[in-house]
Amino acid sequence: MVTLLSYCVPHDTGAAPNPFWGICTLVICKPEIRCKAEIGDWIVGTGSKNSPVGDMSGSIVYVMKVTKKLTMEEYDTFTLQYLQEKVPDYSSPDPRRRLGDSIYDFSCLPPRMRQSFHSGKDREKHLQRDMRGRNALLSNHFWYFGDKACKLPDNLQQIVKQGPAHRSKSNEPYVEKFLEWLGGLGLEPNRLYGRPQKELFKRSKICYECS
Numbered sequence: 001m002v003t004l005l006s007y008c009v010p011h012d013t014g015a016a017p018n019p020f021w022g023i024c025t026l027v028i029c030k031p032e033i034r035c036k037a038e039i040g041d042w043i044v045g046t047g048s049k050n051s052p053v054g055d056m057s058g059s060i061v062y063v064m065k066v067t068k069k070l071t072m073e074e075y076d077t078f079t080l081q082y083l084q085e086k087v088p089d090y091s092s093p094d095p096r097r098r099l100g101d102s103i104y105d106f107s108c109l110p111p112r113m114r115q116s117f118h119s120g121k122d123r124e125k126h127l128q129r130d131m132r133g134r135n136a137l138l139s140n141h142f143w144y145f146g147d148k149a150c151k152l153p154d155n156l157q158q159i160v161k162q163g164p165a166h167r168s169k170s171n172e173p174y175v176e177k178f179l180e181w182l183g184g185l186g187l188e189p190n191r192l193y194g195r196p197q198k199e200l201f202k203r204s205k206i207c208y209e210c211s
Contacts, residue, residue: 014196031133059149064139075136148194
């Protein structure tokens, strides 16, 4: 049975989710979702009333179908071999590289945190929360709206989850309706229709559409 997991994205920074390089990934934050979601499930991130770009409540920031599920250690190996752009590089002028979500180096145990979005003053807090999720969720079938969040119709507002945690079981009556609505938008998947809300993206001249 397909599960629809929905949660609020209070600060859409480009790191979680990370929609760049043709694959949308959820690897840091949201440990409960990363533990629970299975291949074939849908994850919907809705906007916050207090987002950096204004009231985005009742709208979708992104939606992804889970097409691959790896342990965080497997994800580290995968990105080093096949998707190095997701490994954070703070020396890069490209904000997408600085916000890479493959932030844990499993070449040593316990794993070491690379310089990244989570290596600031709350480093230890982030590490414990991230590791609790155990898994990395990947999707090659996603829509990312970012600061151009897509408004949900009235009959799907029930899937919106404001505040912490997430909804899943209570979304069961809306799965079919949601997928029908999503397909009816006629939008091409695996594209970025907006930019992350983080200020550095507003200053960048980089084009964020996936190739």
